[in-house]
Amino acid sequence: MTQSTPRPGRTIACPTCDALTALSSGEDAKAARCTACGGQLFTGRPMALTAARFDAHTGQSDVPLVIDFWADWCGPCKTMAPVFEALAAEFEPHIRFAKVDTDAERELASYFRISSIPTLSFIHDHREVARVAGAMFAGDLRRWLYDALSQTQEKEKAAPDAEQRTS
């Protein structure tokens, strides 16, 4: 007999249409589809976050969110972009990856008091769990993500895979 406690289901905001889909306990989030648009709830790529989409993904979704604040003219941002994208595929569905274009989304950049880019902000349960400024290599970024994740209940679910990976 197993003693494992059932995990509660999760509510996940769609990266395409922002509708909320409630998953039952144990349902594979990576294979799940949005009940509104039918799109995949996890695409393996960062989504473009705007002020209009902000509440659905930070306030209503149960998935921790990491935001990359960037701009087109920022060299270090462009250097880090492929790293961020590769880690999105690796960390989904434990973390949702999003990018905010600070030129187009001045309101969000100002709300977060972004003073330099790239800046990464990790959000869970309506609060910023961690923040870091400056471009990072994959190994450092991965460690930073696990550290932030360890402050959320997602840690338990992500850990078994994590420990077998080398950085």
Ligand SMILES: [Zn+2]
């Ligand atoms: Zn959708």
